[in-house]
Amino acid sequence: MDNTTAILNTVIEALSDQLPFEGMARILWIDEHAGLTTFITIAETPRKPWIVASEDVQMWLLRGDARRSEFRLPAYMLRVEEDIPEGERVLRDRNWERIAGLVDTAVPGEIFVAGAMGALVALHAEATAAQRKTLYRLLYRYWTFGQIRNALLPDYENVGAPGKPRVFSTGKRPGRPPKHLAKSGERCGKILGDDDKGFIKIGYSLYRNNEVASVTDAYHRTLRRFYVEEHVVPGGSADDLTLKPLDQLPSLRQFSYWGRKAFDDLTILRSRAGERRWQKDHRGLTGRANDGVYGPCHRFEIDATIADIYLVSRYNRNWVIGRPVIYVVVDVFSTMIVGIFVGLEGPGWNGARHALFNAFTDKVAFCRTYGIEIEASAWPSHHLPQELMADRGEMLGQAAEGIVSGLGIDIAIAPPFRPDWKAIVESRFRLLNKTSQIHWIPGAVRERIAERGERDYRLDAVLDLAEFTNIMISSVLHYNYHSRRPDRLTADMIREGLEPSPVNLWRWGIENGLAAPNTQPDDLVYLHLLPRDTASIQRGGICFKGMYYTCAYAIQQNWFARARKDGRRSVTVWYDPNDTAHVWLQDDLRNFVRCDLLASEKRVAQRRLEEVLDMLDMIGKPTAENTYATLNDKIRLDAHIGAVVEQAQFEKRAAQPATPVPVSRQAADIKTHRAFERAAEQRRSVVTSPVAEQHTTSSSATAPPSSSVVEAYAGERGGEVLSLLGRLRNKGNRP
Structure with missing residues (x-):
């Protein structure tokens, strides 16, 4: 820009x-x-x-x-939705409700008219019974930090000890004093340990999974299973169970507190209500779907479909990997395809986030990954929209809700069985199928049912995931430039003689001020759209899915040396499934740091994550023939070892002298026997040598005694004594 x-x-x-x-x-x-x-x-x-x-x-x-x-946004705002505690989310939503009437007005920008802000705030304060200084404080914070809802989160970043359990005095029960009294007159109440919290989590899961009617029933089940006295006589009846003393039982209040702490409230509600009722009655529908689109970036639509073609693995062309899933993101104003993703997962949010990430970022590097060189102007979309229309399947859960509060995008959910609400993106699939001619590529799904004896079309698959993605990118570029949309032309466009292709409509809207892109930092886009997972810090690098990475930050922090000393530890990384060359992690200030693949990982370079995982899974499992051969050879090896040992035991028993040798003497003669055996082995190796066989006769008469044999029979210094005697004899023979 x-x-x-x-x-x-x-x-x-x-x-x-x-x-x-x-x-x-x-x-x-x-x-x-x-x-x-x-x-x-x-x-x-x-x-x-x-x-x-x-x-x-x-x-x-x-x-x-x-x-x-x-x-740079504050660190407390750089969190995805599921990482924000419930209490902070409640405070944020409450703050938003206080100023929503001032920000989200019927007339956009009404509050920014000269002289209007004070009067509007005063009226709103009177209507909501809020103080004006509170409204001003929230408005200024919301505006300063980019007009996103996460700006209204409380700043607890440097308060207390986040993530660290509280340490209580020994023997002191936390919380308010219990109401019940023990027999001795002292107040009772169990101090919960890790075992108790584990028991509570198991028992509370009965309520979460809708196996009991209430939390109290789950509490009673937990007491019956984990807090009864053991029977003195084994096999006692279950009818005479006796609970442990009151001071050894968790209270219902403790059970409810730690149970809710172990399971999220929405997870409990979803599990108890069932998936169907959750979808119908409880799922949040955040955002709005207003009629009318004003320009590029006002509204994007996203949808997914399963391609009618089977693909093969890039590692082995004989491995058929099934049909890919195509995600497409379309700008409603220009009908230009602004993002695409071809993968093996979905349809669902995990695949949709990749398509959205592609739509919100530059396309030059993305196309280069698949062997297509373009200029930035050839595919000019790298913007965030104001609204996003999607199916329920793509936008379920807190992960999708995070782009509302984290990226400031309003989500409009299309109702079930109403594809006409997303007519733009639905029609793009038909055009892409026609443009790419998928049905004429080997491995394509046939429309008619195969007759008996006819060849299975899946065996004709020849394209891998990268080659098919290359075809889809080329088809998208062709569509964006050459698909005509004359019904989209306005009077001003007709006056200027605009060719009604999607890319021309997009550019015209941008140049004429009709666009309203949602500008957000790259860190926020990475945080909310790139998938994240756990990697392992090892002495050889950062191990993620069997691949090893490194970065300057990890080296500066001595991560690998510390892992070699203290052992492995985990770290959260963000990754792009289109390219395994890089992953990202956050430093102490939550800045994103890129980690590069080690040079030794050549076999996974320039590959997609799905392909690498399939390859590692394939080579990690031996074939049935190999398993049988290994097992068969192991059985033969064990039998051979047993036979050799049995023969050696028989020969030892046969060589036993008539008079047994004392054990002490056998242990004392080990060194002598070892020296003799070593000398014998040396003489045996000399005899079996081809060169030695030629000189055996000539040298046997004059060869000095073996040093090993001398050691065996003359002691440790016997070799030195014989050497000295030999020198004296040679001196006496001199003329």
């Missing part, structure tokens, strides 16, 4: 003292008709939003008095 372009949510940094602000300021609203832009300063105590002429902003950027900048 051009550095001289100012759009909604852009952060401007002042470079000159001639500007009406210092430091950084964020654009809150742009009034195109009046030519006015509303700013708010980014400071610990921001001042009231102020208005300047849009022309002045453009002049600041052109002259270099100001520049577009990036503002």
